[in-house]
Amino acid sequence: MAEFMTETERRSPAVPHPGTAGEQRAGTGDAGAGPLDGHTEGQREGHPGTPEAAVLLERTRAAVDPELRAALTSLPGPLRRIALYHFGWQNADGTPAAGNAGKAIRPALVLAAAAALGGPAARTAAVRAAVAVELVHNFTLLHDDVMDRDTSRRHRPTAWTVFGVADAILAGDALQALALRLLAEDPHPASGPAAARLAGCVVELCAGQHTDTDMEHRAPDEVTLDEVLAMAEAKTGALLGCACALGALYAGAGDEEVAALDGFGRQAGLAFQLIDDVIGIWGDPRHTGKPAGADLAARKKSLPVVAALASGTEAAAELAELYGKPYVPGDDEGIARTARAVERAGGRDWAQAEAADRMARAVQELSRAVPAPEAADGLLALAEFVTRRSS
Amino acid sequence: MAEFMTETERRSPAVPHPGTAGEQRAGTGDAGAGPLDGHTEGQREGHPGTPEAAVLLERTRAAVDPELRAALTSLPGPLRRIALYHFGWQNADGTPAAGNAGKAIRPALVLAAAAALGGPAARTAAVRAAVAVELVHNFTLLHDDVMDRDTSRRHRPTAWTVFGVADAILAGDALQALALRLLAEDPHPASGPAAARLAGCVVELCAGQHTDTDMEHRAPDEVTLDEVLAMAEAKTGALLGCACALGALYAGAGDEEVAALDGFGRQAGLAFQLIDDVIGIWGDPRHTGKPAGADLAARKKSLPVVAALASGTEAAAELAELYGKPYVPGDDEGIARTARAVERAGGRDWAQAEAADRMARAVQELSRAVPAPEAADGLLALAEFVTRRSS
Numbered sequence A, B: 001m002a003e004f005m006t007e008t009e010r011r012s013p014a015v016p017h018p019g020t021a022g023e024q025r026a027g028t029g030d031a032g033a034g035p036l037d038g039h040t041e042g043q044r045e046g047h048p049g050t051p052e053a054a055v056l057l058e059r060t061r062a063a064v065d066p067e068l069r070a071a072l073t074s075l076p077g078p079l080r081r082i083a084l085y086h087f088g089w090q091n092a093d094g095t096p097a098a099g100n101a102g103k104a105i106r107p108a109l110v111l112a113a114a115a116a117l118g119g120p121a122a123r124t125a126a127v128r129a130a131v132a133v134e135l136v137h138n139f140t141l142l143h144d145d146v147m148d149r150d151t152s153r154r155h156r157p158t159a160w161t162v163f164g165v166a167d168a169i170l171a172g173d174a175l176q177a178l179a180l181r182l183l184a185e186d187p188h189p190a191s192g193p194a195a196a197r198l199a200g201c202v203v204e205l206c207a208g209q210h211t212d213t214d215m216e217h218r219a220p221d222e223v224t225l226d227e228v229l230a231m232a233e234a235k236t237g238a239l240l241g242c243a244c245a246l247g248a249l250y251a252g253a254g255d256e257e258v259a260a261l262d263g264f265g266r267q268a269g270l271a272f273q274l275i276d277d278v279i280g281i282w283g284d285p286r287h288t289g290k291p292a293g294a295d296l297a298a299r300k301k302s303l304p305v306v307a308a309l310a311s312g313t314e315a316a317a318e319l320a321e322l323y324g325k326p327y328v329p330g331d332d333e334g335i336a337r338t339a340r341a342v343e344r345a346g347g348r349d350w351a352q353a354e355a356a357d358r359m360a361r362a363v364q365e366l367s368r369a370v371p372a373p374e375a376a377d378g379l380l381a382l383a384e385f386v387t388r389r390s391s
Helices: A002-009 A021-026 A051-073 A077-086 A105-125 A127-148 A159-163 A165-184 A191-216 A225-250 A255-282 A303-309 A314-324 A332-344 A347-369 A373-387 B002-009 B021-026 B051-073 B077-086 B105-125 B127-148 B159-163 B165-184 B191-216 B225-250 B255-282 B303-309 B314-324 B332-344 B347-369 B373-387
Strands: none
Touching (some): A051 A077, A051 A105, A051 A127, A051 A165, A051 A373, A077 A127, A077 A159, A077 B191, A105 A225, A105 A255, A105 A373, A127 A159, A127 A191, A127 A225, A159 A165, A165 A191, A165 B127, A165 B165, A191 A225, A191 B077, A191 B165, A225 A255, A255 A332, A255 A373, A303 A332, A303 A347, A347 A373, B051 B077, B051 B105, B051 B127, B051 B165, B051 B373, B077 B127, B077 B159, B077 B165, B105 B127, B105 B225, B105 B255, B105 B373, B127 B165, B127 B191, B127 B225, B165 B191, B191 B225, B225 B255, B225 B303, B255 B332, B255 B347, B255 B373, B303 B314, B303 B332, B303 B347, B314 B332, B332 B347, B347 B373
16 A cells, blocks of 8 residues: 555655766766655755646635635534645644645646647636545545554644544545535536546545555565556556646546546656655655655555566575565665665666656657647656756 | 344244234334335235235336446446445355345336326336445444344345455445445436435435444433434435435425425335334234244344333333343343233333324325326335335
8 A cells, every 4th residue: 555655655745866876877866866745845945847736736725725725624623623624734633734735736737738739718617626626536545544554644633543444435535525515516518527537536545555555465475566557556546647637627628538538647657656666665754754765664665666576687586585484673774785686686777768758758648638848848847846856 | 223134034924913902003004114125026925905016016027136236336346246236146255146135225216206206107107226235234234234243134145255355345435436326327317316316415424324333332211213313314214215215306396395205215215214113022923934032032122122111100210220221141031021911011002003103294295296197106105115014
């Protein structure tokens, strides 16, 4: 389950990631994985290449937050309290909090896609869909935290640790219902297809989370690269794709354009996941918020690791042996050896190249639906922000 | 949380319940609580007064099951398997099972309401809404079983005990999404308002379940009768009301008729819960499937108990003292004393009277929207079936 979560665990302002041969070959330059969620502060300074993304995210929060808060406030008392806590707008005791509802990448994609295909009017019309997508995202976070027993999110104790498992499940259930009610009540002609698409995406997210939890109980050599890629697409790509598709629907786009925007979001989401997994092994703990090698210590079957294991190399055999034994706390040398084995087996190079390839596919999908470069700018800026490409 | 569950724990064919002074005064005659769910076998024999209900339920299963199975079969593999197991159509190993998907009371209410207000065409049009309501009901069962750690449902191990907590949560999430997707994809003009109403009902169900779990952790004297009634309405009445309202919507009914049918279902649901709680204390274990007094042994804050505690009588004080101490397994005399205290404090009489009053209100609501007796017949038969009134 970690993949879907890691986005929030690495929320420090990103800095250019030291390049490697693999990265250069892959053409991702100084790419560094970044959060899909988290604080926005320091964004502009940290990302000279993506000032537009920071502006888009700020504008998104301004457009979405009032409707989002109104939706949460419509919940019955106890559920409202859990939801407002989860979104960072209340403390556990119900007093107002500074607020840290995440970066709003998904709502920003909805609005940017609507604007790209339908201009400012479509962007305004799509605000409710943006809120619905953000509600669905947070419903999955609430439930995933319960399943994964994660105790921290956005620098605060997770909802289930504060309110109990039952209430965290119920609050998640209510957020899903709220999301689909918002769309059902929206008189816009796109609301029906959007609701159907969002509900279908929820099923895909659930299947992805199932595969993720299931794979944790299997031996590394029982997990194929195709499976991990499919899982990452279902868990991370699907909702990014759905966000873009909903924006397209609200712009009145046709089936082909909607499918292309879904593809754009999916491929960008996979690129994000690949780079996030690289950071999970070689990332600088000062910037990722967790020790370098944390994913290796947890014996996580991340994309570079599974690619390395599948390489048939000598290093793969060594990696399999290292992964077969539990991590001994404090064994930094063991982690370093494991990281080297992944790298020697080609896991790092593959992940960087695959990420670059996915981004190329994303751009290609986008150009099918939005040929004018200036119209595509916002979506591209968000995709680059998500994958932290400053090149 | 027991209330929402008990409907499935008492699924034996009901028999006339020995009348009491209270019952006679309340006019509920030989009412006995019955399941909202469970086996249908023996229904006709057990309920000479409600043959129509048995016919309606059988017809409902025939109309709803193909669409329901198709919806479940559309789920990705692992989620499909959990869902088909939960619905009783597969064994844990994935082989076909005899099937025991419950009595389909809620879908029957959808179809009966549609037929009452719009005739056979509306009934046919409403099948998808009936499936959606059944999916929502089962989503809540999957999650409630996790929260309540209930290990048995419909005579089989609960899904979480077979597939684990994470997968049971995910399957529930997917069923909610499936329900709302079915409505979103339905071209019928009522599908939008129906989806909005069903999603709003989910929020109410979640709030009811929250109150129920919350009340379990409070002392009996910290729970008011109004609270328990509100909880029962949210947990049990809301979805029965929503089922009737959706049927009305699919019949093209106006706001007032929809509201009246919602009220009919809610009041009938409350009547059911009151009688179910009476059975939970005085019911015959041969017929309820659990020992008489089981609710008392669990110190459950059921409606008759809370009413008794609030009576200000000497018996109330005795009951409070008995409830203040944990049940000692095997202490049948203690349970018998507790039951007598509830009865002497007026808890049984009140519950019977209140149930009769709720049924009267239900009938009144129904007559507002469906004045012709023959059109209302199906809904009345189902309400009587639910509350096991054979008079």
